[in-house]
Amino acid sequence: MSQQPATSMFLRGPFAPVGREIDAVELQVDGQIPRDLNGTLFRAGPNPQFEPLIPSAHHWFDGDGMVHALTLQEGRASYRNRWVHTAAFLAERRRGTAAYGSFMNGGTPAPRMTGFPPLKNPGNTNVTVFDGRLLVFCEGDLPHSLGVDTLETHGQYDFHGDVSGVITAHFKIDPRNGDMLFFGAMGPSITWYRASNDGRLLESHAFLTGVPCFIHDFAVTEGYAIFFINPSIVDIEGVFEGRPSTIWNPEIRNRIAVMSRDTGKVQWIEQDETFAPSHFLNAHQSGRKIIVDANRAPTFGNRIGQRNPFEVALPWRWEIDLDKESVTSKQMADFNSEFPRHNESFTGRKHRFAYYAATRTGRFCENWLFDHVAKHDLDTGNVEYQNVGAELTSPGEPLFVPRANGKAEDDGWVLSMWWDESRDCSEIVVQDAQDFAARPVARIKLNQRVPMGFHGNWVSAG
């Protein structure tokens, strides 16, 4: 007798899909949107258009991508959401039902029908404006290109024909020149890319890792790109047969690949432990040492039917000694957290402040994943929390938006999306980053929920 619930937690509560694509203007605001905070917050997330083939096996990562755009202008707010029209999304729309099983949990072999790609690229993970278009990234494929204002899908984007392989969703933007730094992981290899902000590929380097592991994110300094090889092993062949895609194999030890951005040469740093790195906050160099900040979980795997399949992830720091080819690590705080972000004008060099979706303890909150956002001062260890008076819950990734002409690293605002369970709608909360625990400066109310999503970016107007 199955103990599995009828539907996955990722089809309920703050994760439940919405059916409508809307354009909303003159949104209700409690407080005041700063008059000099003008631009658009773009957020990517999953929103399955049809009931999954096996609802109990549905995973957060599986849902069809939807882009949400919240535009702020002179104190007023508007909102638009649109599905990403991937090839698999359009094939399922023509069919009128779901055709793909769960990539993460398996259970259904890949569809073998004309017009259906063998694997679904849900286009649901990250979004930004680059090369004059809105790019929506996902794991293991090229991004999709959308209209910046219309959110209409135009097709896939291949950097003007220069990138043909898969790339992941976690790019970095070099604050010195606007270059996009990104990579693809395919089987036991990684390819690193650098493209100018007009989409021209400037360089790429490929190297072997030895294992086909799941590498979701990475870190950069001004001189290096850093990849954490780990025991999450990807079995793409298994997906075709209906098996889970990602298997935790504790016999694989963690290793760190430190790649010179100048030469592509890789130095390998061996580790005597196993863990799952999730998202990287930032990294910087100090002489011949590299300091990397990221969230660390005990494992990353698949647990069909569990209410919460994720492991607690805590902020950690690694210090890599390039001369000794060794690494030390330490836990930086005891709050469970994800989606770390920083003031990205500090990407690749020393930063002080980090922002997270979090809970106040090293466990998940009672409901859903997170119930606070947190600001972490990495120099002092001080942590400040915000939970909007417990009126809202389930916050997503907090974005830091620097104030124009701001001097201090934390001179700016933090924007995050929350769930108002009583209205079953979302709010976007605007905080003064330098007064993080205070009452938010603005709460922008949507009349629809933004399903709990993944990553996004702020794009300033003009």
Ligand SMILES: [Fe+2]
């Ligand atoms: Fe991610």
